[in-house]
Amino acid sequence: MIPELGHFALVIALLLSMAQALFGLGGAARANFAWLAAARSAAVGQFVFVALAFGALAWAFVQRDFSVLYVATNSHSELPVFYRVAAVWGAHEGSLLLWSLCLAGWTLAVTAASGSLDAPFRGRVIGVLGLISIGFQLFMLATSNPFERLVPAAPEGLDLNPLLQDFALAVHPPILYLGYVGFSVAFAFACATLIEGRLDAAWARWTRPWTLAAWLFLTIGIALGSWWAYYELGWGGWWFWDPVENASFMPWLAGTALIHSLAVTEKRGLFKSWTLLLAVTAFSLSLLGTFLVRSGVLISVHAFATDPARGAFILAFLTFVIGGALLLYAWRAPRLKSSAAFEATSRESFLLVNNALLVAALSLILLGTLYPLFMDALELGKVTVGPPWFNLMFLVPMLPLLALLGIGMHAGWKRGFLGNARRALWVVAAASLAGAVLIGAAVYADLRPMTTLGFALALWVMLSALVIPLARLRARQALPAAVLGMAVAHFGVGLATFGITGVQSFKIEKDFALGIGDAASIGGYDFRLTALRDARGPNYAGVEADVVVSRNGEAVTVLRPQKRAYNSGGNPLTEAGIQVGPARDLFAALGDDLGQGRWSVRLQYKPLIRYIWLGAILIALGGGIAALDRRYRARLPARADEGAAAVAP
């Protein structure tokens, strides 16, 4: 009964999305205020019914209702309740429902908070969001119904993929989706602006906190995925340039460029068309990611059950939404001119370079991800574009970006006045270089050019980011949230760079065949296998090993890697034993049982790896702090006069 109600709620939600789109866009076009009000009500209603549908599915999972096909495929009677809820988004159909819920949520938030906006503009924003909602709900109802019944009901479920039975990975999709989907707000704003054919700086100030919030979630979502892969997948990697990872990283890069572009539009009224294009691009990349994961055009372990028929539907939807927005852009953007000017070394200039480099980065990732598809489609054969290519090529735009970041933070608006910062920056540059050489030589006894460059750039960015807040504090000047946020976020970038340089340069990964009593040594640490025993959980059984770690004879820790076989399916999983330290992680994972009491054990020494995720957290934190700046919370009067638009003759 509940699943049917959920299905019904989804149908109602679709109807409300249609109303939302129709009344929002139509009402704006006709200046019909009744319609505009109806659109807002439809938006609220849509959220309610999507939430009900989501709740119904969650209920079916919690109640172990195996007469629902999706529940039977992704759950198990012994699955702990937390994972039963997380299983809602564990596969294709449910994850679409999560997408729709996030979209409905953002729509509700925008509807509620946009009272100060011009009514027709607001209607257009809500209308565009409605169009997108229609797409997802229609997709679900037509091809991917999470409420489909299984008759006769299964006696037992197939269990949630054991990989997903983990806290970090359970929360990773909701956070990630809040980010992906959150870019739809900026997208809708951009479309509404393009439809109206004018853009003023208040628009930029309005859009920025929404974009920051979405971007913040996406940052955390990506970091969670990376961290999870490291401790769960057993081979100690943290980024694979897998198509689905790239599908989340590209919108992030576009979103970063967007935030920075919005800053210029807000301050000087410049880069309007760039900002609009970035707003369209960021969400377009989110949608593209959705397509790539579910259509089967690319190989990825992340991919949901692939189905070209579903892929065709999404592609059609993509073409309509993105193609429509880009045509709108081509039609309307030429009108948006600004007459302001800036000097060559101004902040505007640096931000322009920053965005060019970020767009170059996302373009190369797109190229590398899709190149196998291009070649296959042109019948040129199959090729793999893997980490060796990406790791090398990503440096091409990134190295200049990191170098310029240190200076750009301090460049003044309009004229590029560095002022007191100039002297400080020379000191920072010297300190960075010295620090990099010192770390390489003294700590790792290994001075390689790329490594030294990496450390130097990391220190450069970190120290440079600290200069402004420290200077202000010393002069007892105010430190607005926006400035503090910027400093924290940029510091995070440097910190992540620091971690990446360390781990990529100095990591050691080796496999050993160990029996009880055997030892191996890497990175100056000795690892001895001292025990093997059974390990049991609510829905798994396995083996746990004790690996005693010592250094120079002194005990450091005991790692306890596990290998689990889940009761429901025969997929054994590795749980690595990891010790976290300020300078390094020590990592042990069980590989294969080699027989006769010996196991293949993967040992890893990972210097500085934690700083990658710590850096990401700081990036997100910085964004959050910046979003709370007072100027975003002031109520904006409705745009009354046409004069607010800057249209060149």
Place this chain on the structure above:
Amino acid sequence: MKLPLRFLVPALAFAVLVAFFVVGLKRDPGQIPSPLIGKPAPDFSLESLGDPAWKVGPGDFADKHWLLNVWATWCVGCRQEHEALLAIARENRVPIVGLNWRDDRALALRWLTQLGNPYVSVAYDPEGHAAIDWGVYGAPETFLIDATGRVVKKQIGPMTLDIWRREFVPLLPAGEAKP
């Protein structure tokens, strides 16, 4: 209405992308085509599954078309295609040679006894060296080799009578069916 061309660039680039996706949806990126097609079949000389003293290799089948079927008892798809292989063997058009890949000899022999044996001979490859030479990456795989000893076709995944008729039979010389 003037339309500066550069503003159309994003839309055009997107259109190109969509075109590729449309083609991409029809293709399977997971199917790795064999670089062996058109090349001489890699040689091997392996013990026969039934009798270790006996050796099996491509040389045994010179001057005629033959199929090499890579299989193992642990392979679910091999179980699925077994009926089709038996049917193809009954047609008597081409001999089917088995390559038993990374398997246990006793289990493999029992499998053939229980389920029927479509093979004229089976090469036993417990180490997988020959399989690697043939570019095998997942069982089952089936190769068609022509009378000049060249690999002409590879089927990745279970063989079905439908695939056999549509894709393999046209490549056979006419009139090879024997009573």
Place this chain on the structure above:
Amino acid sequence: MIRAAALVACLSISTVAAAVDSGQRFEDEADQARYERVIRDLRCLVCRSESIADSNAPLAADLRREVETLIRVGRSDADIYAFMTERYGDFILLKPPVAPRTWLLWAGPALFLAGGVAIVLIVVRRRVRIARTDPAALEEEPDRL
């Protein structure tokens, strides 16, 4: 069907006894370093998101053994990659070959960078020119509401 089986293989203990001792294989450190580098450059055809160094699949173990054998008989890195691509095609290389069909791939990032720089120069030059001719434009800010 193959995909389901492949996924199980990627996540499971090898069902056939394979010597997965992929640790120290060589006495000579240079050989060991070469081995470790080559196996990280070859893609596992079963667990496609991993190199054969990282993969648990039996095929990966077999391929690692082939690489070891080839190094022992003194073949160069290029020979080993050729050995693999003759059997499995370019797909098995994690780093795409440099050939006419991949020139666009290898040149792409540099081209994107160049394109970005070009656009920046055009835009900056235009704005600086405005700044020279119209000082008021340099001060211009949108109305603060």
